[in-house]
Amino acid sequence: MTSDLTVSGLHASYGSNAVLHGVDLKVGRGCLTAVLGPSGCGKSTLLRVVAGFHRATSGMVSVGDRLVDDGRRVVPPERRRITIVPQDGALFPHLTVAANVAYGLAHDPGRASRTAEMLQLVGLQDLGDRYPHELSGGQQQRVAVARALAPRPAFVLLDEPFSALDAHLREVVRRDVRDLIRLEGATAVLVTHDQGEALSLADDVAVMRDGVILQQATPREVYTRPADAWVAAFVGDAIVLDARIEADVAHTVLGPIGVDGPVRGHRVVLRPEQLTLGDHGADARVRGVEFRGDSSLVQVHLGTGQDLLVRHHGPPPRPDDTVRVSARGTVWSVPD
Numbered sequence: 438m439t440s441d442l443t444v445s446g447l448h449a450s451y452g453s454n455a456v457l458h459g460v461d462l463k464v465g466r467g468c469l470t471a472v473l474g475p476s477g478c479g480k481s482t483l484l485r486v487v488a489g490f491h492r493a494t495s496g497m498v499s500v501g502d503r504l505v506d507d508g509r510r511v512v513p514p515e516r517r518r519i520t521i522v523p524q525d526g527a528l529f530p531h532l533t534v535a536a537n538v539a540y541g542l543a544h545d546p547g548r549a550s551r552t553a554e555m556l557q558l559v560g561l562q563d564l565g566d567r568y569p570h571e572l573s574g575g576q577q578q579r580v581a582v583a584r585a586l587a588p589r590p591a592f593v594l595l596d597e598p599f600s601a602l603d604a605h606l607r608e609v610v611r612r613d614v615r616d617l618i619r620l621e622g623a624t625a626v627l628v629t630h631d632q633g634e635a636l637s638l639a640d641d642v643a644v645m646r647d648g649v650i651l652q653q654a655t656p657r658e659v660y661t662r663p664a665d666a667w668v669a670a671f672v673g674d675a676i677v678l679d680a681r682i683e684a685d686v687a688h689t690v691l692g693p694i695g696v697d698g699p700v701r702g703h704r705v706v707l708r709p710e711q712l713t714l715g716d717h718g719a720d721a722r723v724r725g726v727e728f729r730g731d732s733s734l735v736q737v738h739l740g741t742g743q744d745l746l747v748r749h750h751g752p753p754p755r756p757d758d759t760v761r762v763s764a765r766g767t768v769w770s771v772p773d
């Protein structure tokens with residue numbers, strides 16, 4: 438992988454408050470990488486150090502083959518060819534949509550045609566004369582992304598750019614933005630605490646907690662082969678079972694299940710869609726049912742005292758029904 442951004446051993450603080458504790462991250466050229474983590478874990482701080490708005494205490498950041506921060510020598514933000522799209526889009530309210538998009542193209546002779554092209558790409562070619570307050574939230578976000586990509590930055594950093602949008606609009610806008618980033622061939626880092634967004638959009642997901650990246654891998658890999666039980670639960674609904682593992686078979690309260698990959702402890706992880714409610718398996722009682730559109734998420738209480746989530750298709754059981762639960766597929770072993 439040709440790496441466009443390399444962050445290694447990065448530490449950063451606000452005064453005496455250390456926030457990044459040795460972050461390692463690699464972003465391949467032309468890739469969209471999501472940094473996924475809970476509120477306050479340091480995602481925005483990481484973006485700010487990468488963009489050059491905050492200095493590292495130690496560690497290093499390289500963009501392309503150029504070292505931009507090693508805690509001593511620092512390349513200023515305007516010389517990094519990195520663009521940040523902040524959470525609120527931060528459009529200039531006194532400029533029209535077209536003038537906002539053209540803003541970064543001041544010295545570009547192809548300014549007018551590039552602006553028109555970007556407006557076309559985000560589907561706002563008819564709204565160039567409007568002002569930001571005359572647009573919906575989703576349209577404003579598109580303008581913000583068009584403005585960021587217009588000068589063809591090597592790098593785009595997106596800081597939770599879709600968080601202000603409602604669920605439906607968010608899906609539409611984020612798909613458009615991803616397509617635009619792909620089309621422009623930009624390398625992008627997207628910060629989010631929304632696991633669905635990270636898993637569905639990104640080529641690569643870096644899961645962050647308390648100022649460190651716990652795992653960086655493809656969406657499928659972090660979902661099916663999480664680094665630990667915390668990552669498993671953060672990227673999706675997870676079932677963590679105690680297990681005695683012998684010869685690639687985990688002996689659990691749900692019976693024996695095959696283990697995929699190395700044995701790393703006494704617990705295994707599986708997903709609610711791997712469980713089946715049927716006429717065989719462990720005895721359980723239904724505690725609650727959540728309607729999820731195409732399926733139901735059924736919370737069951739095993740005779741052994743453990744609660745599990747089951748993704749169930751078809752008519753759901755009712756609270757207090759007695760059911761039997763079995764597991765399909767393989768499980769993934771996580772460290773204790």
Ligand SMILES: Nc1ncnc2c1ncn2[C@@H]1O[C@H](COP(=O)(O)OP(=O)(O)OP(=O)(O)O)[C@@H](O)[C@H]1O
Nearest residue numbers: 451454456474475476477478479480481482483630
């Ligand atoms: N300017 C600042 N001065 C002091 N502390 C700060 C400053 N900015 C952020 N912090 C602290 O640093 C920690 C990490 O903040 P950061 O904004 O990087 O987290 P985040 O993961 O982006 O959170 P969110 O998802 O809520 O935006 C938090 O504890 C926060 O309170």
